[in-house]
Amino acid sequence: MRILHLSDTHLYGDPAARHYDRIDTTAALRGLLARFDAVTVLDAIVHTGDASEDGTPESYRLLHEILEPFAAEKGATLAVVMGNHDVSATYGETIALGARGTTVQDRVVEVPGGGRIVVLDSSVPGAGYGHLEPEQLTWLAEVLAEPAGGGPAGGDRSNGGTVLAIHHPPLVGATKLLRGLDLDGLDELAGVLEGTDVRIVLSGHYHHEMTGAIAGIPVHVVPGITNVVDPVTAGDHEQSRAQSGASLVELVQGAPRVVTSVFPNAGDTREDAEAPVYDFGPEQVTAIVEAAGR
Template sequence: MRILHLSDTHLFGDPAARHYDRIDTAAALRGLLARLEGLDAIDAVVHTGDASEDGTAESYRLLHEILDPFAAELGAPLVVVMGNHDVSAVYSESIAPGQRTAARQDRVVSLPGGDRVVVLDSSVPGAGYGHLEPDQLRWLREVLAAPAAGETVLAIHHPPLVGATALLRGLDLDGLDALAAELAGSSVRIVLAGHYHHEMSGAIGGVPVHVAPGVTNVVDPLGAGADEQALALSGVSVVEIDEGAPRVVSSVLPNAGDALEDIGRPVYRFDPAQVARILEVAGR
């Protein structure tokens, strides 16, 4: 099983809008896909959330206008997960009605050959952090109790890993022990996530976790000291599942939607006081 893993495109319904008044997110996505010419043998294209920045139906139509033909050319199904900037109800009603638990979009996407992607919606309306309700965990338990003919992958926006920075730790996924209990000993081969905007790896319940770098920008978790910063880069991963541990390869490239010639200038840089204000509004 070979997956193209994208995340955090932050598309707008308004074509004139720019992320942090700088990044043309549609151009960033198109430019990244153009650099993947020649990619083949992909079984699924998985987008792990924050597909939209504004949660509009127009932004989701743009997402599919760009990604549907790309995935079709690869002969691969497209799987889209909801993130904290997304609006699950808008996506579900206007784009992809499917199996849902409560108000969230949780579903199983069956792939050719018997593989499957199990999608969990960890978004919380109006918040930046992630949460899974007890009924979602019960639903996950029931899904995993029914064995698949092939491989099982879990896709979720908020990584089930502790964040690498103060901002990300304030916007991470809660209830990790409960999720770990559902995954331990299960058929899930890897958990795919986004949200952090930088590549990260770890494990939960004995299952490997991969966090894809962002398409709209890439967070620098090590080089900003006490500050938080993101760079004008775009990232993508390919996940290969066979015998043994999954193999992940990532690329980080210049952002094709960057409006500035000085690509070394951060897209944003927040000091600790700014981070505290963000967490007051969006954090747990």
């Protein structure tokens, strides 16, 4: 499989709305996709959550109005994951979906050629952190008991294998804010994934590139489209830049191959593009974690 990995578009139903009073998120998404016009062959496009900022039906229709023609042009299957800013029920009522699992957003998306994308909804209504219910883990175990393409059990990858797509990365966050809003239950999830045909886990949420592993399976976190977080040089502040990023993921023999590009944000409405989109001090970070954390 060759996958274009996108995340965190934060679209609005109101075309005049701006993210942090600055970023035109629709223009940011369109501008980023234009950068990938030269990519002529894709098997799948995976959007790993926070598709919407306001959770409105209009924002989800806009997402699909933009992504579906792009996916069709590339011959790609489209899979969209729910994030903490999304409203899963609204998305499910607005967009016609295929077979669903235990929640409106737990489902299997088949990719021509034998691979598949398993979508998990890690969002918690009204919160920023991620959580998977026991019923979701049971459903995931049942799905993964048979490898993609219906091959023998035991992690067969000959038919392209499985991609797990989940908004909250199964990795400990790199900053105080992100650690307060990360995914819980990593040991339980690892127990389900071990020995399966999952080739890679794709996530968003952190708004910056990050790699790691769970149960020996690579995890890739893609930069955000609406902004890109600086997890290293911002010190005790939480800071993001007016940039947009995306990744190409190729499932080949051996380890997956991932390449990431980051561009100036096409939706930036501020003349001083070098100024942070936001710069939260320690007190603001604490307040956000208290309001949206566990």
